[in-house]
Amino acid sequence: MSNKINELAHEPQASSLALFGMFPEELKELMAEHGQKGYRAMQIAEAIYRQRITSLDELTTLPTTLRDELRAAGYGVGMPEIVQAARSVDGTERYLVRLGDGETVETVWMPDGDGGERGDGSEASAEEEEAEGLEGNLSEFSRETSGHRHDRRGPMRGPDLRNVGALEANGYRRATICISSQVGCAVNCQFCLTAKLGIKRNLTGGEIAGQVAAVLNRHGVKIGKDRINLVFMGMGEPFLNYDQFIRSVQLLVKQIGIPESRMTVSTSGIEPAIRKYAQEPLRPKLALSLNASNDVVREQVMPITRKWNIAQLLDAVKTVPLGKREWVTFEYVLLGEVNDQPEHAREVLELLAGMRAKINLIVWNPGPGIAYTQPKPEDVAVFQKMLIEAGMPAYIRRPRGRDIYAACGQLKRTVEEKPLVEIQAAS
Numbered sequence: 568m569s570n571k572i573n574e575l576a577h578e579p580q581a582s583s584l585a586l587f588g589m590f591p592e593e594l595k596e597l598m599a600e601h602g603q604k605g606y607r608a609m610q611i612a613e614a615i616y617r618q619r620i621t622s623l624d625e626l627t628t629l630p631t632t633l634r635d636e637l638r639a640a641g642y643g644v645g646m647p648e649i650v651q652a653a654r655s656v657d658g659t660e661r662y663l664v665r666l667g668d669g670e671t672v673e674t675v676w677m678p679d680g681d682g683g684e685r686g687d688g689s690e691a692s693a694e695e696e697e698a699e700g701l702e703g704n705l706s707e708f709s710r711e712t713s714g715h716r717h718d719r720r721g722p723m724r725g726p727d728l729r730n731v732g733a734l735e736a737n738g739y740r741r742a743t744i745c746i747s748s749q750v751g752c753a754v755n756c757q758f759c760l761t762a763k764l765g766i767k768r769n770l771t772g773g774e775i776a777g778q779v780a781a782v783l784n785r786h787g788v789k790i791g792k793d794r795i796n797l798v799f800m801g802m803g804e805p806f807l808n809y810d811q812f813i814r815s816v817q818l819l820v821k822q823i824g825i826p827e828s829r830m831t832v833s834t835s836g837i838e839p840a841i842r843k844y845a846q847e848p849l850r851p852k853l854a855l856s857l858n859a860s861n862d863v864v865r866e867q868v869m870p871i872t873r874k875w876n877i878a879q880l881l882d883a884v885k886t887v888p889l890g891k892r893e894w895v896t897f898e899y900v901l902l903g904e905v906n907d908q909p910e911h912a913r914e915v916l917e918l919l920a921g922m923r924a925k926i927n928l929i930v931w932n933p934g935p936g937i938a939y940t941q942p943k944p945e946d947v948a949v950f951q952k953m954l955i956e957a958g959m960p961a962y963i964r965r966p967r968g969r970d971i972y973a974a975c976g977q978l979k980r981t982v983e984e985k986p987l988v989e990i991q992a993a994s
């Protein structure tokens with residue numbers, strides 16, 4: 568792809584009403600207001616969600632007069648815009664994404680998955696898990712640590728390169744996009760850099776889904792050919808922006824074309840929202856940020872535990888129906904000496920006994936002004952081994968993009984700390 572992002576005319580977004588984010592029914596109403604037939608709405612939806620155009624000028628299926636009319640009424644495409652990018656040595660890219668009102672969030676691109684590999688749901692669909700088999704987790708660990716994770720590539724789709732997606736053409740199997748749901752976060756977890764921002768505002772469903780569209784454009788991703796996973800694990804607490812989060816899922820699945828089986832939402836534990844989520848017809852996989860093995864420690868690291876304790880959260884999680892081969896993921900950030908000792912592993916096993924659960928162990932990523940320490944590698948190894956030996960699948964998440972502050976809990980709209988590379992199109 569050429570340097571598309573730089574070439575495109577940037578519509579003045581601040582005052583624009585965004586078409587991106589509207590459902591086809593809403594576009595139909597808009598067209599009716601302009602005396603237009605319903606098929607015009609379908610043309611707009613096709614252009615903004617499938618072709619992922621970024622300016623009204625590219626909406627060439629509409630007559631110029633109608634485009635002018637929309638512009639005069641204050642409408643623009645309104646896809647969020649990548650304004651800065653930083654690339655990690657491991658291929659991860661972190662973007663500063665500008666929204667219509669000038670606010671910014673961060674979005675992360677991780678080619679080849681994020682190392683959660685079946686552990687956080689960001690990777691395999693159920694079919695893939697079946698094909699690959701749920702082998703012993705110790706071997707998963709050794710594959711992770713020995714660096715031979717990708718030696719079991721599936722069959723390539725044939726020699727015709729015109730028919731392969733952008734990822735495969737670049738030697739990747741898949742990519743995971745980590746998206747933000749709020750500007751900042753109100754939850755105040757003590758180990759997380761995003762918490763330091765406080766909460767500025769919620770994102771709209773269009774802004775959440777739009778981060779994905781902007782990143783897909785940057786990499787020339789072909790939906791249907793490239794394998795894309797989404798994790799709602801960027802800035803913010805998706806379940807405190809519930810309706811817009813659900814709206815974004817509907818846009819992403821039905822309009823952009825990414826199946827919900829390839830999406831995982833992570834929550835710090837908003838009990839009523841988890842119960843509501845259990846009733847949703849269209850639902851990504853669920854991950855709960857457990858992060859402690861008892862309420863005393865959890866209150867200390869995640870003060871929100873005072874509102875909903877671990878038992879309440881687990882009860883709520885149990886109401887979420889699981890697909891045939893689906894497991895609930897629990898994320899567990901290992902903080903040195905705080906929650907990483909053998910007694911904590913034993914408590915985790917007691918808590919989750921009888922649940923179809925798997926655990927993603929995340930070695931804490933440091934951030935300025937946060938007074939935790941990283942766990943010792945031997946403590947991490949013992950913790951994982953204890954879980955696995957008791958029959959609990961446990962994976963160690965490979966930190967991605969730590970050098971550019973793109974790893975879990977490091978997103979904070981970094982503009983100042985590290986030099987960011989100028990926007991450039993992906994190769």
Ligand code: SAH
Pocket residue numbers: 758759760799800801802803804805833834835855856858898899900929930931932933934975976977
């Ligand atoms: N707000 C949601 C989703 C975003 S955070 C949530 O809290 O679940 C995504 C994951 O990153 C969570 O599991 C969180 O516990 C973890 N995390 C936050 N800060 C971290 C840090 N500094 N190092 C490692 N993981 C962190």
Ligand code: SF4
Pocket residue numbers: 752753754755756759760761762801802803804835976
């Ligand atoms: Fe918010 Fe999640 Fe960070 Fe907690 S870990 S402050 S919920 S983004």
